[in-house]
Amino acid sequence: MTQKTEGGDVRLAGISKTYGSFTAVHPLDLTVPQGSFFALLGASGCGKTTTLRMIAGLEDPSTGTVSLGDTDVTHLPPYKRPVNTVFQSYALFPHLDISENVAFGLRRRGIKSVKKQVDDMLDLVQLGQFAKRKPHQLSGGQQQRVAVARALINHPQVLLLDEPLGALDLKLRRQMQLELKRIQTEVGITFVHVTHDQEEAMTMADQVAVMNGGRVEQLGAPADLYENPKTTFVANFLGTSNLIEAEVASTTSDVVTVTCGGAKLKLPNARCQAQTATGDKLLVGVRPEKVSIAHADDADSIPDGRNRITGRITASSFIGVSTQFIVDSPACADFDVYVQNIERDSRLAPGAEVVLHWNPEHTFGLDADQAIDAGVQSVEDAS
Numbered sequence: 001m002t003q004k005t006e007g008g009d010v011r012l013a014g015i016s017k018t019y020g021s022f023t024a025v026h027p028l029d030l031t032v033p034q035g036s037f038f039a040l041l042g043a044s045g046c047g048k049t050t051t052l053r054m055i056a057g058l059e060d061p062s063t064g065t066v067s068l069g070d071t072d073v074t075h076l077p078p079y080k081r082p083v084n085t086v087f088q089s090y091a092l093f094p095h096l097d098i099s100e101n102v103a104f105g106l107r108r109r110g111i112k113s114v115k116k117q118v119d120d121m122l123d124l125v126q127l128g129q130f131a132k133r134k135p136h137q138l139s140g141g142q143q144q145r146v147a148v149a150r151a152l153i154n155h156p157q158v159l160l161l162d163e164p165l166g167a168l169d170l171k172l173r174r175q176m177q178l179e180l181k182r183i184q185t186e187v188g189i190t191f192v193h194v195t196h197d198q199e200e201a202m203t204m205a206d207q208v209a210v211m212n213g214g215r216v217e218q219l220g221a222p223a224d225l226y227e228n229p230k231t232t233f234v235a236n237f238l239g240t241s242n243l244i245e246a247e248v249a250s251t252t253s254d255v256v257t258v259t260c261g262g263a264k265l266k267l268p269n270a271r272c273q274a275q276t277a278t279g280d281k282l283l284v285g286v287r288p289e290k291v292s293i294a295h296a297d298d299a300d301s302i303p304d305g306r307n308r309i310t311g312r313i314t315a316s317s318f319i320g321v322s323t324q325f326i327v328d329s330p331a332c333a334d335f336d337v338y339v340q341n342i343e344r345d346s347r348l349a350p351g352a353e354v355v356l357h358w359n360p361e362h363t364f365g366l367d368a369d370q371a372i373d374a375g376v377q378s379v380e381d382a383s
């Protein structure tokens with residue numbers, strides 16, 4: 001269709017925010033495609049809320065512009081932007097019933113016949129039978145769905161969500177993630193969702209921008225970010241990566257061979273984010289679920305052509321669907337391996353000598369000139 005669509009992409013151009021001498025958001029260029037579910041992901045304090053508030057007009061950018069489609073909205077006040085925000089604290093009006101909470105935006109604009117629209121919205125969030133209840137008579141997840149309905153009834157072009165599920169317990173949060181995704185698909189409005197939870201971002205979003213220290217570190221579809229992290233921060237923040245300090249032994253246009261702790265590993269040249277001349281340092285990465293573990297007695301049965309590392313199991317935990325092993329090896333002190341529980345080998349217990357092996361294609365290379373543990377989440381962050 002060549003017809004000009006209403007709304008359009010959200011475009012941030014050189015947008016930044018400083019508070020005194022502190023830069024909360026460094027100049028940022030970002031395009032959120034119209035109709036997409038977009039996540040801003042990062043640890044607490046990395047500038048997610050500030051970025052969202054600049055889109056909403058609740059915060060003046062220090063530099064740069066915010067556009068919706070072809071319209072520069074940088075200097076429009078929040079209420080003149082076709083944007084609504086849902087916060088973690090849903091702040092429903094306690095004395096109004098659910099339907100009046102949802103009707104609020106329409107009433108404020110002087111619209112009298114609201115019933116059909118309110119009913120449609122309550123159906124959308126599957127709360128039709130609760131229309132006459134008061135907020136305190138609903139669960140946290142239901143209240144958050146009311147907050148979403150209350151925002152969507154204004155037909156914004158963009159819905160901004162700032163950690164909207166942060167107050168919910170894990171199981172409810174999982175349900176609400178799928179529910180929000182369904183709602184977004186149904187209404188087709190652009191959602192920009194802020195979260196510090198990497199699983200949440202990957203579950204819901206078409207595109208994820210990983211933020212770190214006021215900058216977007218990497219942008220992409222969830223599977224692409226997961227499989228092809230460009231920095232140690234992204235490799236460690238999204239799931240778990242085994243990163244090994246290695247040295248390049250030889251390079252062809254296809255394959256890089258490295259040495260580390262006595263082992264020789266191969267990886268595709270195309271998956272290296274750094275120089276790969278002989279002698280260069282390289283951080284070599286592989287995800288825990290890509291790795292197989294064999295008891296040392298069975299080492300002869302491992303097919304040729306696999307990357308292999310020997311070590312000893314230091315810990316194993318049975319998680320139900322998988323068993324997670326930690327292996328101490330000369331190449332890497334705590335190598336994580338996740339094995340699906342199909343046939344369990346009782347010899348694979350702490351103390352056992354093992355060989356880890358994986359397809360070289362599943363190996364990636366990162367610039368060694370960065371902190372190997374950037375983005376590793378500490379116990380305190382996990383709350």
Ligand SMILES: Nc1ncnc2c1ncn2[C@@H]1O[C@H](COP(=O)(O)OP(=O)(O)O)[C@@H](O)[C@H]1O
Nearest residue numbers: 019022024042043044045046047048049050051
């Ligand atoms: N009004 C403000 N004055 C000074 N510093 C602020 C202000 N708002 C936010 N910050 C700082 O900016 C950084 C980013 O904050 P924020 O965008 O809220 O992060 P996030 O939402 O990712 O947790 C934080 O270090 C925060 O302390």
Ligand SMILES: [Mg+2]
Nearest residue numbers: 045048049050
């Ligand atoms: Mg925040």
